[in-house]
Amino acid sequence: MKRIALLGMPNAGKSTFFNRLTGASARVGNWPGVTVDLLGAKVLIGSSMVEAIDLPGIYDLQGFSEDEEVVRRFLSLNPVDLALVVINTAQIERQLSLVLQLKHLGVPMVVLLNMSDEAKKLGITIDTEQLSSFLDCPVALISAKYGNGYQNGYQLIQKELNGNRPPVTVNLASSPLAEPALEEAMAQVMSTAVQIPAHASDQLTQRMDRVLLHPVAGLPIFFFIMFLLFQGIFILGKPIQDGLAWLFQLIRTTALEPLLSALPAPVTGLLLDGIYNGVGTVASFVPLIVLFFLFMALVEDSGYLSRAAFLMDALMARMGLDGRSFVMVLMGFGCNVPALMGTRVMRSRPLRLLTMLVIPFSLCSARLQVFVFFIAALFTPTQAPLVLFSLYMMSFATTLLSALLFKSKFANSEPFILEMPPYRFPTWRQMALRGWQEVHHFMHRATKFIIIGVVLVYVLTNFPTNVAPASSGTIAGWLGTSLAPVLDPIGINMQLAIALIFGFVAKEIVIGSLAVIYGMDGGALMTTMAHQIDWVQAYSFMLFTLIYTPCLSTIATIRTESRSRSFTLLALVWPLTLAWVISFVFYRSARAFGY
Incomplete structure (x- = not known):
C-alpha cells in the first residue's frame, strides 16, 4: 500500500x-x-x-x-x-x-x-x-x-x-x-x-479586530460569547435530550423487559439495571455533547480562538504561562489528552510542564456530561446556563491559581509568537465533519469505559447478595462508607462517593455508575437525585468532579509527556487537594448562610 x-x-x-x-x-x-x-x-x-x-x-x-x-x-x-x-x-x-x-x-x-x-x-x-x-x-x-x-x-x-x-x-x-x-x-x-500588491490586507479582519481585540472590552466580549455558546447548547439540546431519555425508557418497558423476563433475576438486573441503564443514560446526553463540539468548532475554525490566546497572553504571562497555554486549556474542553500532547509545540520544558499541570482543570466533554445531568436535575432552565458558565469560570480560576502557585518552580523564558489568521466562517460541511470526529472519538472512548465500568459497578453494588443492593453492606457501600470522614464535610454522600471512585478511571462512568447504583435511568434517575440531594450538595459535587484527580488516560499521558514520576505524582495529588479545599469552602459557606 x-x-x-x-x-x-x-x-x-x-x-x-x-x-x-x-x-x-x-x-x-x-x-x-x-x-x-x-x-x-x-x-x-x-x-x-x-x-x-x-x-x-x-x-x-x-x-x-x-x-x-x-x-x-x-x-x-x-x-x-x-x-x-x-x-x-x-x-x-x-x-x-x-x-x-x-x-x-x-x-x-x-x-x-x-x-x-x-x-x-x-x-x-x-x-x-x-x-x-x-x-x-x-x-x-x-x-x-x-x-x-x-x-x-x-x-x-x-x-x-x-x-x-x-x-x-x-x-x-x-x-x-x-x-x-x-x-x-x-x-x-x-x-x-x-x-503581491504593496498594500494587501483584509479590511474585514482589521475592522473586527478593532472591536474584538480591544484592550479593555476584548476579554468581556470573549466571555460573553462563551456564555451565549452555553445558552445555545441548553436551549437547542435540552428538548432533544429529554426526547431521547423518554425513548430509551419506552424501549425498556415495552421491548426489553418482556423480552428478558424469562432470564434469571441476576442476569436481567445486570443487563437492564446495569448495562442498559448506564449506557442509555449517557447516550441521552449525546445531543448536548454534539452541540458543544459544533459550537467550539465554529469558534476555533473562525480564527477567534487565536484572538482569545492573544487577549489572554498578558494575564497568562503573569502566571508563568503564555497565549499558547490558554489555547491548550481551551483544547482541553474537548479532551485533556490531545491538549496535553499539543504542548509539544513549546520548546521550553518548564513552560510545557506548567501547562500540562493546568490543562486537566479544563472542563472536558466527559465532565460536561456529568454537569449537564446534575444541572438538568436540580436547576431551572433559566439557571442552567448560568450554573454551567460558573463552572467554566471556576475551571479558568483553578487554572490561573495553580499556575500562579507553581510558576516559580517552572520558570519560563521562551518568547510568545502568535500568527493571527483572518476571520473565516467555516462551512456547514466542515462543522459537521469536525463535530462528528470529536463525538465519534468521545463515544468510542466512552462506550469502552462505560460498559466495563457499569458492569463493575453492578457487581460491587450487588455483592454480597444477602444484603440490599447499593447498601452499606455491599462492597461498593463499604468503599463509600470508608470515605465518609473525608467526603461528608463537603456534602458528598455514599452513592456519590462510589461514583467518584469510578470517575477516577474515566469521568464518563460517573453518570452510568449512578444509574446502576439507583437502578434507574433518564428522567427517573434525575427525579431521584433531586429528592436525595439539594443544590448545594450538587454544586459541591460538581466542583469536586471538575477539579479532582484527572482520569487514568490523562495521567498516563502526563507520565508519557513529562517523563517524570515526581511530576506525575504532583499532577495527581495537587488537583485532589485543591478540589477538597474549594468544595469545603463552598459547602460550609453556603450552609453558614442558611442554604
Whole structure:
C-alpha cells in the first residue's frame, strides 16, 4: 500500500484538506519510531488504496519543538511515496521555506496552494506553471474549505502516485539547506512566480479586530460569547435530550423487559439495571455533547480562538504561562489528552510542564456530561446556563491559581509568537465533519469505559447478595462508607462517593455508575437525585468532579509527556487537594448562610 504524508505550517488548512480527502474515515494510530499517535486514513485514490497520514503542523524541518521532531522521525523512519505540502497562499512568502527544505532533501511532493480564495481577495496572484517548474513538482491552487480546485489537485496526486517511483525515506543526516541559499531561492520564486500588491490586507479582519481585540472590552466580549455558546447548547439540546431519555425508557418497558423476563433475576438486573441503564443514560446526553463540539468548532475554525490566546497572553504571562497555554486549556474542553500532547509545540520544558499541570482543570466533554445531568436535575432552565458558565469560570480560576502557585518552580523564558489568521466562517460541511470526529472519538472512548465500568459497578453494588443492593453492606457501600470522614464535610454522600471512585478511571462512568447504583435511568434517575440531594450538595459535587484527580488516560499521558514520576505524582495529588479545599469552602459557606 502506498503512503502519503500531509505536511504544512500551522493554520495552513492542512487538516481541512485531510478531512476533505479522507471524509469520515480517519483514525488515530501509531507509526514506527514515533512515540505519539497520528491521524491517518485509508483512502482510494484512482485505482490505488493509499494510506494518508496527517502530520503535525511545523514551521521548519530544522526546528527544536517536539512536533518538528515527530515529523523528522516519521520521515526518516517511514518510507513515503508522496508528500502533500499544504501552503496558505495568502502567506506564501513565509511558507515557501518548508517546501524548499523538502525539495532540497529530495522528497517527492505535490504543493497545494490552499486558501486561494483569500489570496485572490488580497490581490495575490501565482503563476503555478513557473512555480511548478522552479520546484520541479506539481502545484495546484485550491480552497480546501470550499472545494475550489480540489479535483485538479486530486488528479495531480493521482498522477504522481501512478508513477513507478520507489518510496523515499528522508536522510535528515544530509547537510541542510543553508540560510543564504534558502533566502536566495525564496527571493527568486517570489520575483518570478508570485505577485503581491504593496498594500494587501483584509479590511474585514482589521475592522473586527478593532472591536474584538480591544484592550479593555476584548476579554468581556470573549466571555460573553462563551456564555451565549452555553445558552445555545441548553436551549437547542435540552428538548432533544429529554426526547431521547423518554425513548430509551419506552424501549425498556415495552421491548426489553418482556423480552428478558424469562432470564434469571441476576442476569436481567445486570443487563437492564446495569448495562442498559448506564449506557442509555449517557447516550441521552449525546445531543448536548454534539452541540458543544459544533459550537467550539465554529469558534476555533473562525480564527477567534487565536484572538482569545492573544487577549489572554498578558494575564497568562503573569502566571508563568503564555497565549499558547490558554489555547491548550481551551483544547482541553474537548479532551485533556490531545491538549496535553499539543504542548509539544513549546520548546521550553518548564513552560510545557506548567501547562500540562493546568490543562486537566479544563472542563472536558466527559465532565460536561456529568454537569449537564446534575444541572438538568436540580436547576431551572433559566439557571442552567448560568450554573454551567460558573463552572467554566471556576475551571479558568483553578487554572490561573495553580499556575500562579507553581510558576516559580517552572520558570519560563521562551518568547510568545502568535500568527493571527483572518476571520473565516467555516462551512456547514466542515462543522459537521469536525463535530462528528470529536463525538465519534468521545463515544468510542466512552462506550469502552462505560460498559466495563457499569458492569463493575453492578457487581460491587450487588455483592454480597444477602444484603440490599447499593447498601452499606455491599462492597461498593463499604468503599463509600470508608470515605465518609473525608467526603461528608463537603456534602458528598455514599452513592456519590462510589461514583467518584469510578470517575477516577474515566469521568464518563460517573453518570452510568449512578444509574446502576439507583437502578434507574433518564428522567427517573434525575427525579431521584433531586429528592436525595439539594443544590448545594450538587454544586459541591460538581466542583469536586471538575477539579479532582484527572482520569487514568490523562495521567498516563502526563507520565508519557513529562517523563517524570515526581511530576506525575504532583499532577495527581495537587488537583485532589485543591478540589477538597474549594468544595469545603463552598459547602460550609453556603450552609453558614442558611442554604
